[in-house]
Amino acid sequence: MTAHPSSEVNTAVQTAIDACATLPGALLPVLHGIQDSLGYIPAAAVKQVAEALNLSRAEVHGVVTFYHHFRDRPCGRHLVEICRAEACQARGARQLETHARKRLGCNLHETSADGGVTLEPVYCLGLCATGPAVTIDGKLHSRVTPERFDRLLERNA
Ligand code: FES
Structure with a gap:
């Protein structure tokens, strides 16, 4: 249940952005990619995703908190x-x-x-x-x- 180092978060987020940023409605696939990789959506990812997709942090945070599927903290074993x-x-x-x-x-x-x-x-x-x-x-x-x-x-x- 440990948080990931920031370099690992940064790489995972960038990988998800690179894979999905050009898709229509890219936000959800990007968030799924991040959670699949890290097990949760770290707070630092919200800023990075918002900047990459030209969205506000509030929009990204709103989607993360709206869907029960997304976690904002690391999962147990x-x-x-x-x-x-x-x-x-x-x-x-x-x-x-x-x-x-x-x-x-x-x-x-x-x-x-x-x-x-x-x-x-x-x-x-x-x-x-x-x-x-x-x-x-x-x-x-x-x-x-x-x-x-x-x-x-x-x-x-
Ligand atoms: S209601 Fe469909 S699996 Fe529980």
């Missing part, structure tokens, strides 16, 4: 996402989320104290009929009860 959309809610996602928060000792958008797990909400993973749905480091899991959540966490995180 593992990323757990719990689906909060309606079908999963009807199948027990709310109880699962309560269990996960208690088990990890952190809220959504936060990382456990040992830096092991960042807990994020997602809104539909395409497994609506077999929810509650969860991803652990990008791998999909369905029918996740609190007990199954604990087993998955022990195995994967």
Whole structure:
């Protein structure tokens, strides 16, 4: 969960800008590129992206904060996402989320104290009929009860 050195941030941001700056609506692909590379969008990236795309810092910051997908701080060693959309809610996602928060000792958008797990909400993973749905480091899991959540966490995180 450590921040990257500024030279690494600068290189990752410039690489994303070089790859996407000429695309229509370049801001989102650039931000995705940065997050794919660094795991989050550092504050320094906002200024660099704004200047490269001729946008204000407020515009870039607004997009970063609008989309739940983007993080503004480093992620834990593992990323757990719990689906909060309606079908999963009807199948027990709310109880699962309560269990996960208690088990990890952190809220959504936060990382456990040992830096092991960042807990994020997602809104539909395409497994609506077999929810509650969860991803652990990008791998999909369905029918996740609190007990199954604990087993998955022990195995994967
Ligand atoms: S509602 Fe959760 S996967 Fe679709």
